[in-house]
Amino acid sequence: MAFRKLGLRGFLEKNWDFLSGLVVEFTIASALILLSAALCFLVVTLSSL
């Protein structure tokens, strides 16, 4: 209903903080896992030398 009233642009502008916050949270959590994977790779590579 609110979406239909505001349109896509208006909806995004109104909820920008919330939506970008969600993206930041998923990015931060993914970064932790990615960095852990990178650490794993580093340990394997260095230990194999």
Added chain:
Amino acid sequence: MLFRLTGGDWKIILYNLGRMLHLLSFVFLLPLLPAFLYEELDTLPYFFLTSGLTLLIATFLSHSFRTEEQMELKHALCLVALAWLLTSLLASFPLWLGKACSSFLDACFESLSGFTGTGLTLAVDPDHLARSLHFHRHLLQFLGDGVGIVVVSLAVLGRTEMSSVLAFRGEAREEGIRPSVIRTTRLIFGIAFTFFVLGALLLTLAGIYEGADPDTALFDGICHSFTGYATGGFSPHSQNLMYYHGMVYEIVAMILAVIGALNFNLHYALLTGRKNEIFKNTEVKVFFSTTFLLCTLTTLFLFGKGIYASTEALFRRGVFQLISAQTTTGFYTIPPLHLVLIWPLSLLLILSLSMLLGGCANSTSGGIKSLRVGILLKSFALELKRPFLPRSAVIGDRFHHLKDSPLTSAVVRGAAVVATSYLLLFFSGTFITAAYGYGVGEAMFETASALSNVGLSCGITHPSMPAGLKLTYMMLMWMGRLEVLTVLVLLIALALSLGRKVE
């Protein structure tokens, strides 16, 4: 002079408990939805019976102990401790009647493990359990640990805002996000629900990608999202996440668990435009640093022992278990017995340490919490620095948690009290488990898992384990979830009240 709870005090506690149970009687009807959807009509009486019994107790309490007196902190602490126990007891009825567990004690263990977000399970055959009963188990974790239903119900039904504020403190969620408790609970529910929906969507897609049929993927996605965000760890499958045997599913579950382990205040800051908070927050820094450090150690030990040779195996077995332990989720991708039979003892100890450290304060995770660890580490560094400075030097430090705060002795004392009580309980639990004939390493691991509400097991938690140990772990889960002090206040209040009666 110690306060003794009088009859009037108990009246306030029991009256508010009754009001709280009213809401729960409706919550216990929610599994009717999957029961109708999956045509499991034989499970309907279990939920109606549980809801009816809860309503009966709620009505009895709120009518018999009606009072206009205001709640104080001592009432709130006792109320929260009692509410967690009574709710778990009532929630165990569907599990017992539906034969999900082999005895009433096991059903109580299961529901307390669910409600506290622990995830240690005594379910007999989860693979063949009715979906409505699975929904009930998983919903318990989401509402108990993810949302904090005890506080929410007080905020919705409580007569004054103060009652909810005090209950927040009792539930170890002392930092209010907003001045208004109603708005705070709405926010917590909103944040939890948003992440639940997103998690369920991503996990369903990941499940379909890994080869599950859409119906199973959707149900599992909903269940795993409930327990992933709540850092609970229950699963509809006896093999937990091993059932999917896929990296994509494991990564999505890990992301959800990490989000669940972050502070509610941090969620609020990020979702209202204060993105920089994540880079400045002391707690986040400590949480990330300890995770990376323990990840490196885990990988080093596993690779050094030649247990997993490839990076992928190390990541999916070693890192996954570590992140599951650190976020206190309890999902697992290796059989529990591997921890004892294949993994070295040193890793059992590392995982125990990560479970004790836990996630962030004011989140769905358990353990001592990163904020307290950070405060204690900063204080430790200050004490080390002191001998090298002139006697007249005034030394101090600050930490950033939503705002810059000085490291006062009151802050350090608060962190030290909780950490010490956790460690005392940890050693007591380890001693009791070892006294039952288990190895010390296994005893430490299982105790840390129960106390920090994790749910990882090295095989001790099983329907055939001694009843005394089941009761010990139930006590640990209850005390661990309420950060020890709340339960101690209730026990001391009970002891003092009984002592006065004897006099």
